[in-house]
Amino acid sequence: MKTQHAITVCCTALLVCTPPLLHAQAGQRSPSVDSLLSLRSVGSVRISPDAHRVAYLVTNTDWQQDAFVSQLWVHDLRTAAATQLTRHESGVSQVEWSPDGGWLSFISMRVEQKPQLYAIALAGGEPVRLTNAGGGVSSYEWRADGGAIAFTSSPAVAMRKSRDTTLGGFEVVRRDFSMQQLYTIDVAAALGAPQAGTLRTPANAMYSVSGFEWSPDGARIAFSAATLPDAPSANTADIYILGLAGNDVRRIVAQPGADGDPHWSPDGRQLVFSSAMGEVRGNYFRNTRLAVVDAAGGAVRSITSQFDEQPAFVGWGPAGVYFAGSQKTASHLFVADPVTGKVSRVTGPEAAMIGGITLDRAMATAAFVIASPDALPEVAVSPLAQFAPRLVTTMSTQVRDWRLGSREVVKWKSRDGQEIEGILIKPRDFDPSRKYPLLCVIHGGPTGIDRPVLPDARYYPVDEWVNRGAVVLKVNYRGSAGYGEAFRALNYRNLGVGDAWDVVSGVDALIAKGFVDPAKVASMGWSQGGYISAFLTTSSTRFAATSVGAGISDWRTYYYNTDITPFTVQYLGADPVADPAIYAKTSPIDYVRTAKTPTLIQHGELDRRVPIANGYQLRQALEDRGVPVEMIVYKGYGHGITKPKSQRAVMQHNLAWFNHYIFGDPLPDFTRAGAPVDQD
Template sequence: MKTLLQPLFVLFWVGAFAQAPTITQSLSMKSVGSPQLSPDGKWVAYVLTETNWDENAYETEIWLANVASGEKFQLTNSKKSNSSPVWSPDGKVLAFLSTRDDKSQIYWIRPQGGEAKALTKFETGVSSFDFAPDGKSIVFLASAPDTKAFKERVEKYSDYEVVHEDYKMTHLFTLPFADTLSKLPTPKALTKGTDFSVGGFSLSPDGKKIAFDAAKNPDLINSHTSDIYVLTLADSSLTKIVSLKGPDSNPVWSPDGSQIAFSTTNEDEFFFYANRYIAVVPEKGGTPVVISQSFDENASLLKWSANGIWFSGLQKTTAHLFLLNPSTKKFTKITQPSDALATQFSFSNDFQQLACVLTSPNRLAEIVVSSTNAFAPKTLTQLGEQLKPFKTATREVVSWKSKDGTTIEGVLIKPANFDPTKKYPLLVVIHGGPTGIDLPSIAADRYYPIELFAAKGALILRPNYRGSAGYGKAFRALNVRNLGVGDYDDVISGVDFLIGKGIVDKDKVGAMGWSQGGYISAFITTFSDRFKATSVGAGISNWATYYQNTDITPFTRQYLKGTPWSDPDIYRKTSPISYIKTAKTPTLIQHGELDRRVPIANAYELRLALEDFNVPVKMVVYKGFGHGITKPKQMRQVMEENLSWFSQWVFGENAAK
């Protein structure tokens, strides 16, 4: 086992008398994911994530659980992380990705244990892989190695980039596999060149063909160019079988290999907030047929069995598994009860069993297994034991009417000793996206110390404002040309709803969020005088500045239906910086130095403007980080900074500092 600064038993002892986990304890909590059911359904491989404070990293190892007995044991144990387990078709071998050699490479190990053996030492590292149906080869995705000409260029001029030209294309490779291999096999390129960059792939049931999606290049601004191809391995012939407008991806073969299902926006021009549907096309090409339009949300395509097409999706604040009949286009919900939150599914070869990550309101996520015929989950992990030493807050889904009459839902988090006759400070924590969603399950706190806020005597509201996932296509489009403005109405109406219930002190309200949540918080800073403090995490302050610098310019064009050059008025209307003259709210700004999604110019612009208008502001820059803060020590600073900020401005503590 890895040596950790704070193993689980120490976590229990330290928090034994605490009402809520400390920031360090929360950041030290373990989590599970990526369950992979063995072909015969007898074992589940899954990934356990731990915090390694010594290395300042979240590290993952692969564990195995026996479905019948529930017995578990750790299968891998190495420097850095091991993840993405994949069973061989006969179940005798488990392959996985490991960063023990710095770049991610494929290793394999027997499920009984022993030393893991390397399969690749690929120059650029491996991003994903799968076994061929006969188990005799592996197909993987990786960035193509640098050409000789490129290496000579670097040698002559050092490193530079020609924007929109110097792309690292991702391609398919294959290598032979046998558990008797004595040396690293040599990979063979299956696709190559600069015509496209591969995204995801699927091998046909007979192993003779590979379906994959590929875009013009890996630049996010060209994700809409993704189409579906079929590669015939015998002669390396390549056929584009889907070329619809907009992104088409994630091909999945029918059991007989005659058809391919894939994810599509069905040529919707505004794909950032359009539904992702499931469509079917003959494997030789033809006219695709959309078959999941009766499901008004993103249908996440999983597998195709004799019983139908399996997909997962959100339904408001729940998440479920569904089975779609390709002929009737009708679907059936498989997972239960109605408030379940089930994700990350895998299946046995006969599709009689499934494994998934399952949680529900006020619970931590666990790995479970169940029959697919009658969902009755058997829990294999006990991550919830981590909460036993603490008195955690309670979560419930609430709803209210926004200014325009739209029904908005959110998660209301109450202190463990909540008294409905008292009035509490209220902190609004706003998710990103905008097509994110907040759910009533428990997850270890990361950017915002929710449990500590509740233990200090605050209510926390996490609104699923217009644009959030889970509520259908029409709801996701309600903030089009209405960003910030409609979002603020949804937030403030939720605040007023709780004030009206008599449980909120209207003079002690704060707001915070990251990314789109940071943008809405910045909008609150400049637009409203109702809040005592805000925290803007990686947030947009000026849509024009954002458009000119972000790595996803189509996002702004789709949501605002224009550019700063074609429609400057909508950019002014929806930008927090436009209302800077009315800003009064003390604001904490947190931002990654290398953020390309929301470039840090937005943070500097808001900070300077607030300073010029004498509004209290503090800005913290996280060196070396992009849009997300991903290491535990820096994440601890993010959380402690937010705790201190709201303790001062909302709770009235440390006012002299």
């Protein structure tokens, strides 16, 4: 007997400042793959110390050099004038203001493809190169008086190049790392000539520096460091303070689990940092906390225990410690009282989607990126006292003549009664009396999340299918971010199984509404989403076709080959030898005997996160059983496909696969150069 599932549409009233571009689109054009990939986007927002200007990056698609290139812009909030400050083909990243607001600094790979630090005067002129670090610059921060900059770099990069010259290239597994060390430069000297930097952490230190911050008086630097700079060592990160007068290092937080990203209180007497609060097993799905400790050391105290999600530090001001966090599909700015731990939401309305938040020196004005179901993400500013966002960019004009589907949050009950949410994307001329094909798009993570935002184009051109007459469901399955620790922990010893319940119950709920054709349902996803699609491929016959992007087919294969082995043990509770049954229960390959679903497998050639053996294993097992299967390997890529031409290939391959199995188009020969065609 088929179980019926009720599905509910949730209201998503969003900020009034986002332009309603997509309400009437009759006769407008459907975007192609190339159009989607060519959209300009904004990010890396930084408000000036005096709140008069906002700096941000605009990312463009450079098809000629096959790269996404970000350039620096500044918007004057008093005159509304926007100025592009950089144009070099290498682009820029990690933008910061100098403390006096007279300079903007950034990292760029303009010489020898090595990241170095640059600064450009707001008054104009060419960027000045500040560093000549042998290992390049990973991250940096200005001292409060603007006279010095601290940065991290790895001298081992240069050392390894010397070794390779003599012995050729090799790697000693889990020992051959580029440890990050902390350096400082004098800004006045660097403006005269690039500086290599003065090493501040001990040259023989048995740790790798990650997050760091200058003390308000500039005499100390707080930093976090782990024993090795790899994911399995994340639990070893502790908090240290470096005294610059004598380069003495003191560890002030040493507890089990990861502690990182330290920031000073305004008076320099305390530190706030991200902490697992002693949790070692389960930190992949347990809440981290913002915690405080005296700069002299002592007890560690959580100040965000009232917040049931993952807090990300933004700033510490008179009102308390500001942090960003998710609440279901919304994202907001919050403030925590560092004494009582009381947490209050600063931004609104409830369904707002705000990210990349920065605050001015007075902690009175915020700049951020705001998203919406009806507009592209835009840079915006608002006073904190009375939150009222004002847009400073106009990215959404790019899609003014596009026909894009409507986005709404829906929810349903899964097989075990757990409430699940998702994003339903429908044609603008949606008719509930019709029967539509349904394509399920599943995010990665598992602690990722889908929101009702534009654009919607990474790997899967959903709006092309919507415009062709399909509906799309993006499932925030158990384990997704935004729904609290208990929801994320539902994945424990139930990976794949519970996730499949959530997807299939969502499909059933939409079928029960009467507008989905049950014979034309498909599934696709990348990373953890690829794993869930692989699980649905082998454990279900509900789907007409699937696409498995960088997905796990066998947790045993994954465990022994991945670069994040602890992930597997924390979610499954044991290694494959100790508990082979849990690995069989959660591995798609163990259900392949009954598989019948045509499957497209996509994988990066050099993937260390989900090693490509998973893809080959699934392909062979499906072929052995006569299941239609294609596997495409994207050369030179790891876990993500990062260049526009190869993203074009990924999207066009998916477009052709589902256009065949869902819409009945001929399936092109993927070996032919011009087979999938969807270019402007």
